[in-house]
Amino acid sequence: MSLLRSAATISSLTFMSRITGLVRDILIARSFGAGPLSDAFWVAFRIPNLLRRLFAEGAFSQAFVPILGEVRSTGTDKDVRQLLDRVALALTSVLMLITALGMVAAPWVVSAMASGMTAVDKQTEFHAAIWMTRTMFPYILCMSLVALASGILNTWSRFAIPAFTPILLNISMILASVFAAPYFDPPIYALAVGVIIGGIAQLSVQWIALARLGLMPRYSFRVIQAWTDPLVKRVVKQMLPAILGVSVAQISLLINTNIATWLQAGSVTWLSFADRLMEFPTALLGVALGTVLLPKxxxxxxxKQHEQYQSLLDWGLRLVIMLGIPAALGLALLADGLVATLFHYGAFNAEDVAQTKLAVMAYAVGLLALLAIKILAPAFYARQDIKTPVRIAIMVLILTQLFNVIFVPRYAHAGLALSIGLGASINALCLLYLLHKRHIYHPQSGWLRFILRLIPALAVMTSILLVADHHIDWVALAHVPWQRALYLLLTVGICALSYGFMLILFGFRLRDFTKARP
Structure with a gap:
């Protein structure tokens, strides 16, 4: 399977995941709006998500996948099987302890995550956040084991199942919000139950896929033996700096969430919905390419195939630029239409649209950098160098908080999003600079010609977006939602067709991207 085909498979399934995620968020916005209880849910949902990214998808994958690939290439089937069994046992044992502690300490966890909710006049949402945090905390255990399964499946080039399973979480939350909400008091509690059911569904599907490959981990009570295994120690040793690196980003998210709870009610929800729109391009392109590239x-x-190594990076960066810049322009110039069409229903009013739009536009500033990081960071992880991205991430964390001091007083929640975008830009530039300085990556020939051929296509697309933004009042079309949705689809379709036509006109061909050049 070619790299482009692998990435396209992941992107198409991830697109389905993001579509169902949008449906989920549309229903949540329509049913619960942007208020204190919806803020409580997003705070509670962010806590297990934070730990999931900290221990599972981020740090664990970065440490585990390169070592698993090495053992698969140089060891025997028995070595691979032993590594899988012992890593699974070690991971499960520590996460069961963390889950239990998190459920007991939920009041303190929520206080740390959202100190603004501890105020006397916010006790209702504070206690709601505690209840939902306790309910959703086991989600981290499910998703950590899902990350283990995903790492194994991706190493064996089975990319489809890991890309598909997030759809199950969205479906579970959709069903919970539609059918289960009336049976809970307050109704938003149903979403927390939907999260847990979705986590169990994801784990079940991936472990069935492992069983079919004959790679499902076998558990035992030999926990000490698992923790003392040399390869497990290597994974843990690699995870420690990776956890620090991922935790830097999550600490930044934690700080931003905390700040948002002190701002106007609804700020956490506005940022969450804006982040949902950002996840479309970052997941469809950045995550897909990063997932494919890391094992390769x-x-x-x-x-020691150094030319192939550089060719893979060059291929990934060109795709990121060709698709990332129009995505950023689309988010920035079509933010009003996107937010209004997707969320402006029921309890989500025009003011919510305006505030969410500001956050989307601010996030768009750093979209290209966020995508590039998904390509540049794996270049270090593949060499089992996790310390370098960590050092850069720590510096970026400090700079992001300085940006918050500057922008939040002026732009409120949108200032938080802008700070993240600017921090990501600095992160990407530092990664690229060090890759070049250490002679790990040198751009291949043709970059100037590549950029010059992009400019006319970007200019045409930008013109179309500006015309649409000037002539269409997206909020005023609330009484005719199908017409508004049609306008949005036409605008996006015309932009995509014109951009693709201009690329072809100026010499781009699909075969140029079907594989990395040797």
Whole structure:
């Protein structure tokens, strides 16, 4: 399977995930709006998500996948099986303890995450956040084991199942909000139950896929033996700086959530919905390419194929630029239409649209950088160098908080989003600079010609977006939602067709991106 085909498979399934995620958020916005209880849910949902990214999808994958690829390339089937069994046992044992502690300490966890909710006049949402945090905390255990399964499946080039399973979480939350909400008091509690059911569904599907490959981990009570295994120690040793690196980003998210709880009611919800729109391009392109490239880069590094290593990076960066810039322009210039069409129903009013739009526009500033990081960081992880991205991330964390001091007093919640975008831009530039300085990556020939051929296509697309933004009052079309949705689809379709036509006109061909050049 070619790299582009692998990435396209992941992107198409991820697109389905994001579509169902949008449906989920539309229903949540329509039913619960942007208020104290919806803020409480997003705070509670962010806590297990934070730990999931900290221990599972981020740090664990970065440490585990390169070592698994190395053992698969140089060891025996028995070595691979032993690694899987012992890593699964070690991961499960520590996460069961963390889950239990988190459920007991939920009041303190919520206080740390959202100190603004501890105020006397916010006790209703504070206690709601505690209840939902306790209910959703086991989600981290499910998703950590899902991350283990995803790492194994991706290493064996089975990309479809890991990309598909997030759809199950969205479906579970949709069903909970539609059918289960009337049976809970307050109704928003149904979403927390939907999260847990979705986590169990994701885990079940991925472990069935492992069983079919004959790779499902076998559990035992030999916990000490698992923790003392040399390869498990290597994974843990690699995870420690990776946890620090991922935690830097999550600490930044924690700080931003905390700040948002002190701002106007609804700020956490506005940022969450804006983040949902940002996840479309970052997941469809950035995550897909990063998922495909990490095992390929790890294999090229292990085999000392330096030319192939650089070619893979060059291929990924060109795709990011070709697709990331129009995505950023679309988010920035069509933010009003996107937010109004998707969320402006029921309890989500025009003011909510305006505030969410500001956050989307601010996030768009850093979209290209966020996508580039998904390509540049794996270049270090594949070499089992996690310390370098960590050092950069720590510096960026400090700078992001300085940006918050500057922008939040002026732009409120949108200032938080802008700070993240600017921080991501600095992060990406530092990663690229060090890759070049250490002779890990040198841009291949043709970059100037590549950029010059993009400019006319970007200019045409920008013109169309500006015309649409000037002539269509998206909020005023609330009484004719189908007409508004049609206008949005036409605008996006015309932009995509014109951009693609201009790319072809100026010499781009699909075969140029079907594989990385050797």
């Amino acid at each position: 880069l790890s294999a090229a590094y292990a085999k």
